[in-house]
Amino acid sequence: MIQFDQVTKRYPGGNEALKNLSFSIESGEMVFLAGHSGAGKSTLLKLIAGIERATSGSVLVNNQNLSKLRSSQLSFVRQHIGLVFQDHKILYDRTVFDNVMLPLDIIGFDRRDAAKRVRAALDKVGLLGKEKMMPVRLSGGEQQRLCIARAVVHRPTILLADEPSANLDRAYALDIMELFKSFHQVGATVLISAHDETLMEDYGRRIIRLREGQFAS
């Protein structure tokens, strides 16, 4: 499903975020991504979503080499990916409901069914009562859950979550993990990053550990 082949990512300015990484993630797998701040977790996730391009090596998603895709084709790859951004990327000029509606608008989902989908997604993260609110009035953790609802509303086949539980207390963090697990159980490929490993170890899944852009042994 996801395959890295000797991938190096160097940011403008010479900063090497990933160094010659090779690994693969099977379809339907649930994998954790661990590492300290600056280890390259976000960079790795962005490469999978085609938000950043590899400097060398190849990133394959669904057997498609992302570096060979045109911009419009990249968009279609992203439509099958659910992304929880580390910095949320919530739109503050529209309601919670409309934020979650955005991915469905993008894939051209029928508007009437879409409303049901949006409510179901908000229900799963415990935000159903706040659908008409503007996001500024949500707490940090609620904003994070909003971001998660937006990532799952269009039922992506790949779910990439960048530190989804960073601002959540343990109870909500576990809830969110359960939500991701339920996605995994219906067949989605799930990749979750965190710098706190304690939560991951309870699940007994594969953990990819990064340190300064390389695998930590």
Add this chain to the structure above:
Amino acid sequence: MKHFFYLHWQSASNAFTRILRQPFGSLLNLVMLSVALALPLSLYLCVNSLQDWVGRLSATPQITLFMEMSAEDADLAAVNSTLRKHPRIKGYRFVSRQQALKDMENRNGLSGLADGLESNPLPDAFIVTPATIEPHELEMLQKELSGLPMVETAQFDASWAKRLYGMVDLARKLTVFLATILGIALILITHNTIRMQILARRDEIEVAKLIGATDSFIRRPFLYHAFWQGVLAALIAWGLTCWLVAMANPAITEFAMLYNERVNLISLNAPEVLAVIGLAAFLAMFGARLATGHHLRQLEPR
């Protein structure tokens, strides 16, 4: 397929309500755009109408032979027979001095004019329609006719018509020039409006792009916005020209009557209106396309 049209319809109506929802800013923009359109359109109308009139003028060139005041019936008969046999004359008509005076009375509503005058000041005249419209030949003919005995002058308006024709031609070139300049201005104005809008919705565009929106999805609302702006501006500009026509025509007609001519501004016809709307919409969308293209390129992954 139905869904595809539904999405477009949604984009179009959203863009339209967006224009309506920010009345002041979009009104200002619309005014700018419609003035940019109305200027060349008005000039075009004037040129078109003038050209129509000049065309009618030069299509029937006429030479008027004014006889000497002392011309006798015999002299008239001599000229008459010359004209009848002349190969380069298609037809002619005799207007006696009494007839001319009566015409003048009728035309200018000056009944009783003749009574007030001691003697008729008007000469006998022949109005000649030449068989040619070629300017050089016409001039030759005019010279020849003015040399006939007892002919005072042979008046011909060729030089005047030619000059007028030249002026219309110049005005037409000016219209093309102005239309080009203002067409470019229209592109730039919409480019700028759309650029401002993109800046205002930068976050939305970035997020949409990150979660899988195609460039055409992102572009669509802006293109529709530009489309409506172009269409509305064209309609307003058309309204302005109609206003111009309604306002100017009575004055022009009155003025032209003094010279016994029928001149008036001709409004745009339906195909022309459609063409203007189409062109304005196209130019506006072109400007929007440039603006969105520029912005979207900056969002590409590196």
